[in-house]
Amino acid sequence: MSLEKLTSFQELEQLLKDKDKVLFLKNSTTCPVSHEAFRQYEKFADELEESIYYLNVQESRPFSNEIAERFAIKHESPQVLLFNNDNVAWHTSHWNITYKNLKEKF
Template sequence: MKKIDSVEEFTDILKTKQKFLLIKHSTTCPISKAAFNEYEAFVSENKGIPTFYLFVQDARPLSNYIAETFNIRHESPQALLFDQGIVTWNVSHWKITRKSLNEATS
């Protein structure tokens, strides 16, 4: 579980990690807080899966870059699973649960 803030950090991850999970989190939204709690619970049970997160307020250029580059509408909170450089799964808001994250990464 690592916080990222820049496009450069993200592109490095794309180059070095075949499969990883990314969470977009808004620090001012209660729905996002609940989703982030689910994400933290997932991470605590799944140490072998590379996971990253960004705070939308701190990393707006990165959040926009991901939305534009992968043609996925920006939402917050939002979970995206990347596999071999493409988004293979994404959900937002109340659909971000420990169970959905487990199912997506299994």
């Protein structure tokens, strides 16, 4: 599996400098919809050779808020963001976070 947890905006900023494409999940540890989204995200990660990333909103709320502010994307949880060259190229949330959608977009 190639799934890595981030805990700070600085970590994400560094990834965006180092990589052209970054897939990122904002996840709640207490929500059943988030739990299912995380399962779909893990399933997708299992097939990849490269890493994809996530944060747990309860543990990193300021980080989650900073993402919403910096990229002008309304905060949702669960929420997937696909960054391409330091911009959000695609994002979705809740029941739209499926293995199929992740595979199509990434």
